[in-house]
Amino acid sequence: MSSTAIPPLDNTYGSVLIGTCLGLILYGVTLLQSYRYFQLFPADRPFLKMLVVAMLILETLYTVLSMHICYWSLVTNYANPQALFTGRSVWSLAFLPLASGLLMMTSQIFFLRRIIIVGRKYWPCAGVAIMLIITQVSFESLATQRAFTLDVSNVHEIFGPSSTGAVFALAADLIITGTLILSLWQSKTGFSQTNTLLNKLILYSVNTGLIAGAINVISVILAFRFQQTLLTFAPGIICVRFYAVSMMAALNTRASLKGRGRSTNGTSNGASGLEMNTPVNIKLQSRPQVQNIDVSVNVEEHSDMHKQPVQSDGVSDDFDETRKVQHGRFNAV
Template identity: 45%
Template sequence: MAPTNPLDFLPPVPSLDNSFGAFLLATFLGLMLYGLTLHQSYRYYRLFREDIKLIKTIVFSTVVLETIHIVLCMHICYYYLVTNYFNPLALLDGVWSIRILPISTALVILLSEGFFVRRVYLIGARYRPVVLVIVISKASWSASVEAFIRPTFADFDNVAWMTSAAFGAAVVIDLLLTGTLIITLHKSRTGFKRTDSLIDVLIIYTINTGLLTGIFSVLSLIFALVSPDNLIYSAFNIIATKCYANSLLAVLNSRKMLADKIQEDCFNSGSFVMSSLQRTTIAQRNAAERWNVPQLPENTGTGTILDIKIQKDVNVITQGDGDSVNTDGLEPK
């Protein structure tokens, strides 16, 4: 008679592929994105030492919250996969770190979206109703916190719709912010090829900064609706949180490059819109640069176009025959 394997009498261990397996992989990727966050924050403090305290506080708070977020993710993985290895009953209980994780997630996303909301607010009064809608939509993140502060995983299934609502609100907010900035940039076209080309670059840049966050928020929404009994949606949410922080820092660090590009194009072209220069004060320009805000031209009439050109006449005298050739050339200043 063959010896009996004592493991046969134990209850089967549940599969962790779609739960803590997905969570572990997301934590690995989150660690890499966290390293990118540290790099971008270091670059910000090195390049923009003269920024106002508000923006510096936003960056510092983002780094602190991101650190807390990734530490919580690592603790969750260690608790369930190492400390409680081969203890299936521990999988039914929600450890303190997994219940606090949604709070840090919501704070990171709110901080990032708050910065972009501020940009929309600075564009002009016509877009401030959009800001009000976005602020009201942010209240749904309280539902996300309530949905996750539960003693057991079994309670999570009962409030999956609240989690889905929070992810859906994030997607809607991203679409409103991105759409508003794109419309603003599109209305800022001047008809000059060089300026319109720069605006096209800004539009593409605006789309790209919100593209990754939107994709992972949509994936989190879909899996929260389709599979609320596993942690796949939470895995996508980890990556989305890191993308929100990095998109904020990327926008801040891009200000110098975009300002240099605009200044270069301004000096290289021969046309300047004088009315826009007269309308914009130094304080407004500084605020717009700090928050990386695209400026709308006001509807106060057609701007005066000053085209500065230099006429250069060159007399070329051919040696020996006394004939001269007059060549007219245009050299933009």
């Protein structure tokens, strides 16, 4: 067998290897964020905990699949490169599109939940995003089904349905991100502290959506431009990892914003995860200052009364005023 008959591996399994290595770095970031999440929010709602656990399971499965592809191609078939381009495709390569779709869907469900909580007027946008997500997973499933019937030399044919699914995922991400930004923007008021917090949330939403969206676009372009190669695998693997990173970062960001946004009972909205109940938070911005003023006035009145106590039936009005002051302090707290 002549060396010229051996196809190059740089633009095929080399791309898979690079994507796997970079993906492992992001997998480590996800593990660290998950550890911090369970430390910072042990009392979160069961739904959020189940979502995080599902994300970790899918991330681990995705890691195993991509690593198995590299091991099978570079170790098992070492010195036998023709095996990489003949026969049936390896099972891990076939399952990779479906795992990608499920991973992206898990993260999108988390952000869709935020839209549903914000208000009914945003539910139509959430409905459109849900239909796009279902279509996305359907195309990824079709890519997996087709991969089991293809030879390795024709594995690039799965990029058609897989890239179509990525386009639907990108459209869903744009709707979700745009809706979240719109809801935050419409919540702005004249309070500078609240507006500053909302601006940070808007910037964060743009950044997280922009990074994943940009990598997704690169992956789709490579899939359609270089159809006979596996170049799309590297940005594709990295893009899927960013979905998990963005979800866990959104959950853990609540710790740094704790105390800036409060609900009506004075507790942070930790369970719902920055659910953007900004109209309620805004109303409470000035209350503590007004209550403190009322208490200070009562204290001054008490001190004046203390200087000239008036006795009535053997009971001092001084004592009654003290109880009023204490009652005022209790309400202020």
